[in-house]
Amino acid sequence: MKTHQDKSISAVRVVADCQSVAEQIRVLGRLRYEPAVPTLIGLWEQCPVKPVEVAAAHALFAIGTAEARDVLRQAIHDHEHLGRFMAVRVMFTDDGTAWDNAGHLFSDEGLATPAGLTAAAQALGLLGPRSFSPEGPEWYPAELRDLVSRDHRWLDLCVGLRDHEALGRAARHVLAYADSAVTGPALDAAAAVRTGTPAGRHLRPGDLVARYQDGDHRGVWRDLGAVAHLDALWRAEAEQVAALTMDRVRRNAAGLTAALVARGWPVTAEQALPGPAADVEDRLRELEQLTGSAVPPALAAFWRIVGTIDLVPRGTWNGAFPPGVPEQLTVADPLEIIDLSTGWFSVEEWQEESEELHPELAGPVEITIAADYLHKANISGGAPYSVWLPHAGADPLVRDEVHGLAFTDYLRRAFAGKGFLRLDHQDEWVARGLTRDQLADLTAWLETIEYDHLDF
Template identity: 75%
Template sequence: MTENAERDAIDGAHVLASLLEALAAWPDFEHRTRLSIEQEQNLTPQEAKARQDASITAVRSVADLREVQGQIRALGQLRYEPAVPTLAGLWQHCPVHPVEVDAAHALFGIGNAEARDVLRQGIHDHEHLGRFMALKVMFSNEGTAWDNVGHLFADECLASASGWAAAAEALGFLSPGMFSGSDPVWQPYELPDLLSQDRRWLDLCIRLRDHRILGRPARDALKYTDPAVTGPALDAARAARASRASRPQSDVRELRSGDLVARYESGDHRAVWSELGAVAHLDDAWRAEAEQVAALTMERVRRNAVNLAEALIARGWPVTLEKALPGPDPDVEDRLRELEQITGSAVPPALAAFWRVVGTIDLVPRDSWGEPFPPGVPEQLAVADPLEIIDLDTAWFSVDEWQDESGELHPELAGPLEVTIAADYLHKADISGGAPYSVWLPDAGADPLVRDEPHGLTFTDYLREAFAGKGFLHLDHQEEWMAHGLTRDRLAQLTGWLASVEYEHIDF
């Protein structure tokens, strides 16, 4: 053992003894169990709040937190291996979040097999740090990155939300994590040349470029790889896509003109839309039929919207009929044609018909932000996701942004055009929230999926869900509201008010 190593060992032993002495004086906290994404999602609102409260209480209960953090960091810097069991226990069970974080980084700094194995176990953790530290270990292990990480993209690993999260974050290591001005800045743990060095990563990212979850990080990795490497591979992928699109669909039945329209008019509404939704690529005959069905559907949606808006306003909901239903935009046909030219495909009939027939539905009480609601109207409904679908002219900003961002990219890297159709439920309540609800174009089907919205419904089914909830899509979160302070009396007032809203509902 060298002199420096001996001194580090003595220092490490002293620091570890001091840390153990400090921890022995801490309150007897309940161990914090690490959860997977699925386990965290299965917590009741009360359990999730209790878990959060316990962490906050733990942080506030310790007076020597900074001293303990310094000791943990010192053990990592000294790479003192006898400290690994203590640090592992803190990482896995300590409810004091800053200590948990420092323990993870100290384990990585020590870097022996035991420490790395502890961190690797966090790959399916519901918290980002657990997945991040596991991936730092996996990408820096001996052997190739593909051998260590590639298994995360196997079908069996992608069969759960935890698997998707781990795979998405693994792809995130292949692109820059931050920018200085417009210039990418690569962090030490990121891998800017991996796609150029290993064809397996290049093929993976090309295969995933349009994936609903992994597409964005896959495209980001491709964007920052040498175009001399990605260009030929993307050209080949584009040619293969065109070849597939030109093949006839063998699993689509022959359609008799007017058949679906007649069935829809006779009341077979949901079955007709289910059959339309099963056709991934509408040919001319199917598109013509879908457009007629969509026009009939959105006329019924318009009548429902008028009936519901009038009923809500009559009970005091703070919107006006003029703002809630201003009607179709006069330039909608020009916008639809322009959108088809931009994306190379007609807008899905359900969405195009909505913009033509209804235009906009806006039940969001924006004029009441910061003001008291009318007497008797439950203010909690402001965060119950009131229905909003914006018209195409208002949504055009998302088209402009997509064109600006994708103008210099290879066509296969532009990604889907994410057309915003509504704010998320928190922004609707004037609270900072998440991504807006959107549809992705091009979409060769009849009824696009509403993205970044928790129900995972097609556009037509999303409207059905909204009207079934009398204009509110977040009514299934009442337990969460109660966990955060809504009393049973207030909840009874809310449900009673909703029950008092009566309107003529027309099935569609």
């Protein structure tokens, strides 16, 4: 992608008056000059001069012969936005219905690949407004403004995708600007289905707690993770297991913090483990009222029993790192989980954004639980790590973190790495200039960190 962009920029610099050439191509499109189609196809497929490439694509669409449209349609999995946009534009304006022409983009097979998800997102993008003017939202093409209202298949698709991890935001955007007289009943019906409680697996009270206390820690959490929707019995059991688990997490955190501080890691025990927030119970109750579901037991127990873990050496951002302590570990993702009160700004942002939306369009509350690994190192980075609520199971996924782990497994990984989550990315550090000797020193330093680890 970077190489392609560099070639495009270089080509623009060497082509004299490329904007004039692009305008001549646009004229061919407005005239619908069919003999130019082969030449335009060549420019669309091979010309590195971006203004010329863009003009050729739009001219091909305007001319609209079968050959021109076929070439544009084939770019649906193009690595660039323009190719995908032109492909879905062709699909939505082909003869027949939009669903018949573009519905295949949302097949299970299509959504199973990154390229398929990107193409599907591009298609959803046409169903919602692409711009806003003083007169209100505007669609492009304009005839797609009421497609969701006219064809229930698109309505059902967007309602079904409203909670999808990758496409949910785009689907909710489409529904938010569609006719509420049409979307309202569909969303009400979907909400009614959501509140139904599926039958849980057979469980005798006390089984999981007894197994956990007998040492089957991971097996118990595997069984809890297999239940997508906790009924009352499963939730009661999960809450007891979670309390036992987070008590062990708290003791591990105390031991690990003491060991790190003793070896010079630049945090204090007070910073690293300030304890649960005073208002945690009030916040948990309010969050349950807002989302319509209790906070998942693993997360609620952490906030109640541990509260916060913060091993990020923010005090060194504008100062020297302690001698003998490997500074490279700042980008090894030191463990941080903030308490619910500190992360409450996420809830307030969600409330503000969803105030006038149907409840089913508000989307999940994305509660920040930690900065990403680059921000922890005082480097501009990406999205923070978060959990999405409501979550009907026991142990929510930690989002936007490279390992894709449930919360309890995320904590396990952190403690296994002596408080650092990205020790498996050391090749990146070497590529950025860390020597093998420095890497050996880092590894040796970590090996000196010893504490009484409790499995959980």
